[in-house]
Amino acid sequence: MRRDQTGLSFSRAIQIAFTQAYSWRTWNNSTLKETTLQWTMAARILPVVKLATKLTIAGGALYVACDSGLLGSSEQGSEALEKAKAAIPPAIEEWMKYFGLEAQLPTMPKVEFSPVQAWNSGVRQTISTLSEAPTKATGYTNQCLQYLKDLTK
Amino acid sequence: MADEHGRKWDRCLADTAVKTVTGLAVGVVFSVLLFKRRTWPVSLGSGLGLGMGYANCQHDFRSPYLVHGRMVKDQ
Numbered sequence: 003m004r005r006d007q008t009g010l011s012f013s014r015a016i017q018i019a020f021t022q023a024y025s026w027r028t029w030n031n032s033t034l035k036e037t038t039l040q041w042t043m044a045a046r047i048l049p050v051v052k053l054a055t056k057l058t059i060a061g062g063a064l065y066v067a068c069d070s071g072l073l074g075s076s077e078q079g080s081e082a083l084e085k086a087k088a089a090i091p092p093a094i095e096e097w098m099k100y101f102g103l104e105a106q107l108p109t110m111p112k113v114e115f116s117p118v119q120a121w122n123s124g125v126r127q128t129i130s131t132l133s134e135a136p137t138k139a140t141g142y143t144n145q146c147l148q149y150l151k152d153l154t155k
Numbered sequence: 156m157a158d159e160h161g162r163k164w165d166r167c168l169a170d171t172a173v174k175t176v177t178g179l180a181v182g183v184v185f186s187v188l189l190f191k192r193r194t195w196p197v198s199l200g201s202g203l204g205l206g207m208g209y210a211n212c213q214h215d216f217r218s219p220y221l222v223h224g225r226m227v228k229d230q
Contacts, residue, residue, distance in 0.1 A: 056188040063184045072177040073204075076211040079170030086173075 163215055171208030178204025 071078035182200020190196050 060185050060188050064181055067177050067181055072173055073207060076166045076170040076215055079173040079208070079211070080166045083169045083173050 167208070167212035167215060170211055171205065174204035174208040174211075175201055176204070178202070178207075 067073055070082065072082050178200035179197060180200075182197040185200070186192055186194070186196040
């Protein structure tokens with residue numbers, strides 16, 4: 003059995019160290035109890051704080067949506083849409099400048115196209131075609147009959 | 156009369172679009188924060204927005220004598 007300078011074996015040194023540590027813990031038991039209690043209380047309060055923060059953020063989002071008129075009457079909704087349409091292009095330009103993408107992306111060409119006008123003209127064309135269809139069908143039928151008569155002559 | 160009807164349709168579609176998108180956004184916030192990124196709050200929010208827009212449109216079309224005017228404040 004190897005012994006150190008004091009004459010103690012390794013196993014005996016471990017036994018003495020463990021005993022001293024246990025004695026230190028029992029001597030400082032009151033401090034250990036207070037620290038453990040504080041940590042336990044913090045561990046119990048933390049989930050409540052997290053839930054309260056999440057509820058605050060979600061409730062705040064809902065309040066902002068209601069307060070800005072997005073969930074109100076139809077006039078408020080259409081006004082909000084007009085404001086958003088007016089605010090989005092400058093916001094996009096600012097963000098592009100911030101990220102330095104202004105020189106990279108080409109400018110959007112302005113297309114003179116209105117979906118409302120296209121829809122309205124399509125409806126007018128369809129209705130006018132339907133209203134003229136019987137007259138035109140009669141005329142084409144008469145032309146076909148005349149052509150057949152000319153062929154049989 | 157026809158112009159007013161057209162304006163009502165414009166208002167109705169714009170309002171429905173805004174409410175649907177708002178409901179979708181609020182649903183996404185609730186889903187991410189409270190419901191562990193599940194799909195049903197998003198569906199519920201967008202459905203609620205669509206329903207509110209439909210109800211507003213219905214109210215607008217069923218009230219033909221209500222004129223949507225604007226108040227000009229004296230400066």
